Amino acid sequence: MQARRRSLAVPHRAMRATRVAWFHAAIGLVLVVVVLVSALHYRSAIWNWQLARWSETVSAFGIYPSIRGYGYGWDQAFSVASTTDVLLTSIMLILVTYLLFRSTAVPTIKGLFAITAIPLYLYVLVTSLTGRPPVGALNHVGPEWLIGEVVVWCLVPLLYALLVFPVPFSLWVKVLSLFSLLGISVAWRTFTPTLYILIAVYSQGTMALPAWMLLGPWADYLYAVPVFAVTLSFYRGGRAADYRA
Amino acid sequence: MLKLWLGLVVLVTSLYAVRHFVFAFVRLYLPQRHSFQDIAGSYLPTVCLMVPMHNEKEVVRETVAALKRLDYPVDRLKVLIVDDRSTDGTAALLDELCTDVPFIQIHHRQSGPGVVGGKPAALNEGLALTDAEVILTFDADYWPSRDSVMRLVAPLLDPQVALTMGRVVPRNPDLNLLTRMLDLERAGGYQVNQQARHTLGLLSQYGGTVGAIRRSFLDTLGGWSDEYLAEDTYLTVQAFVHGLQVVYVNLEETTEELPASWAIRQKQLRRWVIGHNQVAWRLGAKVWKSPFLPLLAKFDATMLLGTYAATMLLVTGYVVATLLLLLGDGLLAGSSMAILILTTYSTLGNAAAFSEIAVSALLDDRPRALWGVAAMTGHFAGSAYVVAAATLDWVWQEIRGRRRLAWDKTARTGKV
Numbered sequence: 056m057q058a059r060r061r062s063l064a065v066p067h068r069a070m071r072a073t074r075v076a077w078f079h080a081a082i083g084l085v086l087v088v089v090v091l092v093s094a095l096h097y098r099s100a101i102w103n104w105q106l107a108r109w110s111e112t113v114s115a116f117g118i119y120p121s122i123r124g125y126g127y128g129w130d131q132a133f134s135v136a137s138t139t140d141v142l143l144t145s146i147m148l149i150l151v152t153y154l155l156f157r158s159t160a161v162p163t164i165k166g167l168f169a170i171t172a173i174p175l176y177l178y179v180l181v182t183s184l185t186g187r188p189p190v191g192a193l194n195h196v197g198p199e200w201l202i203g204e205v206v207v208w209c210l211v212p213l214l215y216a217l218l219v220f221p222v223p224f225s226l227w228v229k230v231l232s233l234f235s236l237l238g239i240s241v242a243w244r245t246f247t248p249t250l251y252i253l254i255a256v257y258s259q260g261t262m263a264l265p266a267w268m269l270l271g272p273w274a275d276y277l278y279a280v281p282v283f284a285v286t287l288s289f290y291r292g293g294r295a296a297d298y299r300a
Numbered sequence: 301m302l303k304l305w306l307g308l309v310v311l312v313t314s315l316y317a318v319r320h321f322v323f324a325f326v327r328l329y330l331p332q333r334h335s336f337q338d339i340a341g342s343y344l345p346t347v348c349l350m351v352p353m354h355n356e357k358e359v360v361r362e363t364v365a366a367l368k369r370l371d372y373p374v375d376r377l378k379v380l381i382v383d384d385r386s387t388d389g390t391a392a393l394l395d396e397l398c399t400d401v402p403f404i405q406i407h408h409r410q411s412g413p414g415v416v417g418g419k420p421a422a423l424n425e426g427l428a429l430t431d432a433e434v435i436l437t438f439d440a441d442y443w444p445s446r447d448s449v450m451r452l453v454a455p456l457l458d459p460q461v462a463l464t465m466g467r468v469v470p471r472n473p474d475l476n477l478l479t480r481m482l483d484l485e486r487a488g489g490y491q492v493n494q495q496a497r498h499t500l501g502l503l504s505q506y507g508g509t510v511g512a513i514r515r516s517f518l519d520t521l522g523g524w525s526d527e528y529l530a531e532d533t534y535l536t537v538q539a540f541v542h543g544l545q546v547v548y549v550n551l552e553e554t555t556e557e558l559p560a561s562w563a564i565r566q567k568q569l570r571r572w573v574i575g576h577n578q579v580a581w582r583l584g585a586k587v588w589k590s591p592f593l594p595l596l597a598k599f600d601a602t603m604l605l606g607t608y609a610a611t612m613l614l615v616t617g618y619v620v621a622t623l624l625l626l627l628g629d630g631l632l633a634g635s636s637m638a639i640l641i642l643t644t645y646s647t648l649g650n651a652a653a654f655s656e657i658a659v660s661a662l663l664d665d666r667p668r669a670l671w672g673v674a675a676m677t678g679h680f681a682g683s684a685y686v687v688a689a690a691t692l693d694w695v696w697q698e699i700r701g702r703r704r705l706a707w708d709k710t711a712r713t714g715k716v
Contacts, residue, residue, distance in 0.1 A: 162686050218321075280651055
C-alpha cells in the first residue's frame with residue numbers, strides 16, 4: 056500500500072514543476088564554459104598521459120603496441136575461423152539459443168545473451184568468409200575513445216547545466232558530482248582500452264567485439280547514469296513554494 | 301549501404317534522445333497545463349464506467365470497493381462490470397459484492413456461437429447496454445480515486461476533446477526488482493512524457509484504461525475495434541487525425557497492479573508491441589494526411605507510433621555496427637565528423653531515456669528511487685529482447701497474411 060499512500064498523501068504533487076535555483080543555474084553555465092575551455096586546452100596533455108598508461112599497462116602483459124603509438128598488430132594475435140569452426144559454432148549457437156529462448160529464463164538474461172552471442176558469431180562467420188582477421192576495425196582503438204572523451208567533457212556539463220544545476224539542492228554536491236563524473240570519464244577511458252586490448256588478445260580476437268560493445272567509446276552511460284541518478288537523489292523534495300500548477 | 305543504415309539508426313535514435321531531453325526539461329521547470337481541472341465537478345454528463353473482467357478473483361474485492369467510493373452524482377453514473385465468462389468464481393463474487401449498490405450493474409457474457417473473447421468484444425457488448433454521454437473504461441486491477449470520474453470527464457466540456465487519460469500509479473512497486481523497474485518506467489512515462497506532451501500541445505496517448513471517451517466519437521468509429529491488439533492506440537490516432545484532442549489528466553491518479561513476473565510482463569509487452577506496430581503501419585500515413593494538425597504534432601505523433609519500431613531499429617543498428625567493425629575500417633575510421641556524430645549520439649542517446657525517469661522520481665519526491673535508475677540498463681536488455689521478438693513475430697505474420705489477434709490477458713496476483 057506504500058505507493059497508494061504516497062500517491063494520495065500529497066494532493067496535486069503530480070503537477071509540481073521544480074523551482075529554479077537561478078544562482079546555481081548561473082554557476083552551471085559558468086562551469087560549462089570553464090570545462091569546455093579547459094578540455095580543449097589540456098586535451099593533448101591528458102591524451103598523452105592516457106596513451107602512456109595504456110602502453111605501460113599492456114606492456115606489463117607482454118603486449119607491445121606498435122602502430123602509431125596506440126594501435127596494435129591485431130593480425131598477429133587474432134584467429135581466423137575455419138569452415139569447421141563455423142559449422143561447430145553454428146550448431147552450438149542454434150542449440151543454446153533454442154534451449155535458452157524456450158526456457159523460462161528472464162528476458163534480461165536472453166537479451167544479454169543475444170548481445171554477446173551476435174558479435175561472437177559474426178566474428179567467426181566473417182573471418183571464415185573473408186579469410187582475414189578484422190585488423191582494419193580494431194587498429195583504431197585510440198581516436199574513437201579519445202575524441203569521444205572530449206565530446207563527453209563538452210556535453211556532460213551542458214546536461215548538468217540544464218537538468219542538475221537549476222534544481223534546488225546543495226551546490227557543492229552538484230559541483231563535486233560534475234567534476235567526479237569528468238574524472239571518472241578520464242579514468243574510464245584510461246582503464247577500458249587496456250582491458251579491451253587484453254580481452255581481445257587473450258581471446259584471440261573472438262571476444263573483441265563483445266568487449267568493444269561493453270567497453271567501447273559509447274559505453275559512458277554505464278557510469279554516467281548512476282552518477283547522475285545518485286546526484287539527484289540528494290534533492291530533498293519540494294517546499295510549499297515549489298508547487299506551481 | 302551498411303554505413304547508410306547505421307547513419308539512419310543514429311539519426312532516428314538521436315531524434316528520440318532530443319525528444320526525451322526536451323520533455324524532461326519542460327516537465328521539470330515550465331508551468332504545466334492541467335486542462336479544466338480547476339473546474340472539475342462543474343460539468344457532470346451522464347457517465348457509464350465500464351470494467352471488463354475475466355478471471356479476476358485476486359483483485360475483484362478491492363476494485364469493487366474502490367468503485368463504490370466514487371464521488372459522482374449517482375443519478376448520472378452507472379458502473380457496468382462486464383464479466384467475460386470468468387471460470388474462477390469471479391462472477392459469483394461480483395454478484396455477492398454488488399447486490400446492495402444500485403449504480404453498479406453486472407453483465408455476465410454468455411458463451412455461444414460467434415461470441416469472441418477479449419477486451420474490445422466485452423466493451424462493445426457493454427456499450428450496447430448504455431446510452432451515457434461519456435464512457436469510462438478501467439481495467440479490473442485499477443483502483444480509481446474518489447474523484448477519478450469527475451476529473452476525467454471535466455475536459456470533455458470542450459467539444460474538441462474526444463478522449464482523456466489519467467495517471468496510473470503502481471501499488472506494488474516494492475514486490476521485486478522487476479516491479480521496481482516498471483514503477484520507474486511508468487513514472488517516467490506518465491509524470492514526464494505524457495504530461496510534457498500535453499503541456500506542449502502534442503499528442504497524448506489514451507491508454508485504454510483510466511480514461512474517458514466521448515460517446516458520439518466512439519459511435520462514429522463503430523465502437524472498439526477488434527482489428528487491433530492496441531485498441532487504445534487506434535482510438536488515439538483516430539481522434540488525432542480527425543482534429544480532436546486527447547487530454548492527459550495528471551491530477552487524476554489510479555493505482556494498478558504491476559506485472560509481478562517476467563512471464564506476465566512479457567505477454568503484456570508483446571501485446572503492446574504488436575498492437576502499436578499494427579496501428580503505426582496501417583494508420584501512420586493518415587497522421588501526415590490529416591489537415592487538422594500542425595507539423596510538429598504530426599512529427600511527434602509519428603515518433604510516438606514508432607516507439608517500438610525504433611527499438612527494433614536500434615537492434616539492427618547493433619548488428620550493422622558489428623558487421624562494419626568486422627568488414628571494413630571500422631565504424632569511424634577516417635572521418636572525424638563521423639566520430640563526432642557517433643560519440644555525441646552515444647553520450648546523449650544512451651542516457652536520454654534515463655533523464656525522464658530521473659525527473660519523474662524527482663517530481664514525485666522519491667529521491668531514493670533514483671538509485672534504481674542505475675539498474676535499468678539490464679532491464680532495458682530484457683525489454684529490447686521482448687520488443688525485438690514481438691516485432692519479428694508481427695512482421696512474419698504480416699508477410700504471411702496471417703493476423704493472429706488472440707488477446708493475452710494480463711494475469712494478476714493481488715500481491716502488494
